[in-house]
Amino acid sequence: MALFQDDEARKTIRDITYDALGKYFVIDPTGMTSLRIKMSEEEPSGMIEQGLNEDSRAFHTNAIDISEMSDGVKAFTGLVSATLCQDYKVLLIDEPEAFLHPPLARKLGKTLSILTKEKDSKIFVSTHSSDFVMGCIQAGQNVNITRLTYSQGVPTARTLSSETIYEMMKNPLLRSTGVLSAMFHESVIVSESDADRAFYQEINERLNYFTNDGSTDSLFINAQNKQTIGRIVSPLRKMGIPAAAIVDLDIIKKNHEFKELCKSCNVPQALIESWGVLRGNINKIFENNNLNSNKHGLPDLPEEHRGTLELLLSNLRQYGIFPVPRGALEQWLPRLEIENNRHGPGWIMEAFDKMGENPEEPEYVKPTDNDVWEFMRIVSLWVNDPSRSGL
Structure with a gap:
């Protein structure tokens, strides 16, 4: 409902999903008693997305209900939607790369980093994906990495500051050899x-x-x-x-x-x-x-x-x-x-x-x-x- 009432947020999500998935995010109100997220091949124009007339019903009939799409599409779209529709200062996400192939995991990391910066909020992510981490770094935002390990009964935590990460990633050799993968x-x-x-x-x-x-x-x-x-x-x-x-x-x-x-x-x-x-x-x-x-x-x-x-x-x-x-x-x-x-x-x-x-x-x-x-x-x-x- 928050997104349905926010034209600017929906436009932002549409741009993101089309760039990542080749489909436009829309919200279908034609069920009358509920709102449904759908993915459309066609970008909605005017009031066709929020209308209840014949043209609006035809538009939403041609769109695909997100429940019928892959877990990766659901995960990507859901995380982006949640980030944009809620007013938060801190967001916790566990394993956001689940169900995503590497390029999409990287794109999600970059997108979430940019969105949280625009909302002046913070995001804490638990991940095992070097692609997601690289996406966050490529967004150009301040990213701190804490590597947690537990070996032979000994827990450790080592933090890399955003300044250290930036210096590392400036080096083409380190980028090309997959140094970030070593964290896992x-x-x-x-x-x-x-x-x-x-x-x-x-x-x-x-x-x-x-x-x-x-x-x-x-x-x-x-x-x-x-x-x-x-x-x-x-x-x-x-x-x-x-x-x-x-x-x-x-x-x-x-x-x-x-x-x-x-x-x-x-x-x-x-x-x-x-x-x-x-x-x-x-x-x-x-x-x-x-x-x-x-x-x-x-x-x-x-x-x-x-x-x-x-x-x-x-x-x-x-x-x-x-x-x-x-x-x-x-x-x-x-x-x-x-x-x-x-x-x-x-x-x-x-x-x-x-x-x-x-x-x-x-x-x-x-x-x-x-x-x-x-x-x-x-x-x-x-x-x-x-x-x-x-x-």
Whole structure:
């Protein structure tokens, strides 16, 4: 009734529903004893929506009663209608994205944010949808996010201010990697490239399938290179999300990239500087033995020098930084006998082909106690441990 008497509010809802759903919101009074919400293909003109004459009855007969439409249409229209028709200062909404596909959830977030700003009111939303959250942010209004978790009997609450969120979303890299989706996972594992991401995610899934010792509820995402991993890990940790970084071993000889990644992972500056000598010794060992840290690793070093590299790797792991001890992605699972010149996407396609698809088949590659399986177990222990360092 409030909307039926408010021409401006109905016009606003019509514009919103047509933009989102391709149909016009109308209120049908022709039932005489009740008002019914309908969705029309045709925009009402003049008094045809509120009239009771033959033209009005014909118009509403051609419109679809909202009770006959999908739950998504009902949810979207109902929330927008409730926001506009009531005079409130605070509105509480639980799971507004229910029944909505991602683009509509994003549009709803943007619409509700704009409407509440226009009404000078506040809205509190409980949601599990990164699309809804992104829509709220895209509205350009002040949005604060509080991430609530409950793990191993320990509840936590971490709030991101609108200023922090705005700075994060200005970064194209963070927008494109789905950082907001990470809020709805227990942890995140960040690797250098999409090939790395796909491989380590598959290894983790096989660990959980056969031995149940992989990371639980982890989101695997990739940066563009070594330089950008830290830009993803840092804001995730500010949100209280355990974020581990997997990098190729040659990070140890790239002074600037190494230091920036360590800073992003909250390694104390004094410790970063102290590792400089250790890194120098390791790089010298590789050079003296004609080894490339991008293609060689611990197994290739003389046994008397392996302890030096193991010490650095152990120190880095405490802060959630995991250089590949074998060198790089392509050095894992040598028994697959992949061509030496394969790299990145080419390597991963051949690796997946040889690893098999059906767990019941004999040739399906299963976890063992060494190689990449042990590496991922170590990563999993860190992201699954609530007492981890560096957060």
